[in-house]
Amino acid sequence: MEKTLSDLQPTVRPDGRLPDATVARLPVYLRALHTLAESGSETVSSEELAQLTGVGSAKLRKDLSHLGSFGTRGVGYEVRMLIELISTTLGLNRSWPVALVGIGNLGHALAGYAGFASRGFRIAALLDADPATVGEVVEGLTVRHVDELPEVVTEHQVSIGVITVPPTAAQQVADRLVAAGVRSILNFAPCVLQVPDGVEVRKVDLAIELQILSFHEHRRLEAAKQPADNQSKNGVLPSSLKPSNLKRRALRRFPGKGVNEEVIGG
Amino acid sequence: MEKTLSDLQPTVRPDGRLPDATVARLPVYLRALHTLAESGSETVSSEELAQLTGVGSAKLRKDLSHLGSFGTRGVGYEVRMLIELISTTLGLNRSWPVALVGIGNLGHALAGYAGFASRGFRIAALLDADPATVGEVVEGLTVRHVDELPEVVTEHQVSIGVITVPPTAAQQVADRLVAAGVRSILNFAPCVLQVPDGVEVRKVDLAIELQILSFHEHRRLEAAKQPADNQSKNGVLPSSLKPSNLKRRALRRFPGKGVNEEVIGG
DNA sequence: ATTTGTGAAAATATTCACAGCG
C-alpha cells in the first residue's frame, strides 16, 4: 500500500518515548538521507543506509521501528518519506532561533557557518560581554551586550542558547539564559553547567574527545610493548591494520556534489 | 595506609578492560580535579566530586573502582593522587603531537587555542589543500600542503589527526592520514568517515547536537499543547521550572581563578 | 527473492543498598 506523508503525524509512538540512543542517531541518518536524495535515490534499504552511516543494519531498523512501520518489505524505505519522518520527529520543520553568546574565535567561526541556517536553525542574535566587541557587526548581525539577553530572547523568541565564552563566565551566562527563559543550551565551554531540571544541556568538548583518543592511543602503545601477552579478545594489533570490513569501502563515497559546505555542522 | 604514586602503575585492571562509558567520563573528573587542586583542596569525597561533575556519586565510585582501590573510607580521595591516576590511565603524561588539517574558520580557532598545549596535546603541524593558505603563518606555524602529510607525520611523530576540512574532502584526508600511519582521528566535518579496523575515529558535530536539542525543544512544545494529557512520568512542565536539585547550586562555582582560559577545550 | 519489523537473547551501563574499613 502507498504510504502518504499525512500518515506520518498521527501514527507511531507505540509507548510514547524514543530511546536517547535512537534520538542521537536520527540526525546521522538524516544527513545521509539528504545526500541520497540529492544524488537522486528514491529508495534505500536498511543495509545501504547502515553502510553510509556506519551503523549496523539491525540497529538502524530498530531505530526506525520506534517511529513506526514505514518500510516496504523486499524493497526498503522511501528516501523522501524517511527525511520527512525524521525531520518531523526531530522538530526540524520549523526554524529555531539561536542566540550565540561569546564572540571570540570560536564564536566567529560558528557565526560564519552558513549551513547553520540551512536546516532548522537560524542565528537570531550574537552577544558578548566585552565592550570592545559589542557593536561590532559579524556576519550581518550587530553584537549586543549580554545584559540585553532578556530583551533579545523575548524579541527573537530564542529557544536555543549556544555558549562560547571562557569557562569562568559560562555558568553565569547559563544562569542568564535560563532566567531569560531558554530551555536548551549547547555549551562549548570546558566546564560542567548546573541548571535546574527541565533545562536540556548538551556539551561539545574538544579536550575530552582528544583525551579519549589519547586513551586508545596509549593502550595501543602499551599493547605493542607486550607482544608476548595473550591479546586474545579485542586485542590491539602491533603495527599493521586488520583488513576486515573492507566491503564497506565499496559504496563509500557519495556521487559528487558540488556544494562546498562549511566544515562545521551539516 | 599511605598510598604512593608508584602504586599506581602496577596495580589495577581487575579484568583488563575499562568500560567505554567510564573512559568517556574520566576527562570530566580530571578537569574538576585540576580545579580543586588549584583551589587548594587536598582530598575530595565521591559526593563532592559528583556534584562538581554532574555525575551520580555511585556511578563515580564505580568508575574509579575500575582503576583500583585508592580512596580512604571515611575520608575520600586524595586529589593529587586521583589526578595522577587518571592522567596515567588516559596516557596524558606525555605530549601527543597533533596534526590539524584544514585551516579555515574553525581550523584557525583551534590552532589558536592555547589550552591545547596545556595538557597532553601539542599542535605539531597545520596543513591545507588551498595554495592560497599554504605558506601562511598561523600561530607561529607555517601551513604546509596536505600532500606533504607523509613527511609531516614521520617528521613530528604525529599520532592524532584533526580534520577541519569541508565534508566533501574529509574522507580523502582521512584516507591520507591513515595511509601516513595515523590511528586516531578527530573529525569535525559533518560526515561519516570509513576507516579500517584499528583506527579510532571520534566525531564532533555541531549540527547533530543542535538537532538533538531541537528534538527536546519540540517535545516540550508538543507536551505544552496537550495539558489535558496524562504527563505522569518524565513529564514536561508547561511554563515553569521544577525547582528540584537546587542543593546542587550550593557548591556550584569554584573559588575564583584568574586564568582566562580560551573557550574550546581545557 | 529480498528486506522489513520485532521478539528474545546478550551485552553494557546505571542504580541501589550495605558490608566493611578507617
Place this chain on the structure above:
DNA sequence: CGCTGTGAATATTTTCACAAAT
C-alpha cells in the same frame, strides 16, 4: 560515624535470527 568499594538488581542498548510481507 562517614565514606569507599562492590555485589546484586535494574535499566538501557545492541545484536541475533527469523516469521511475515511484498
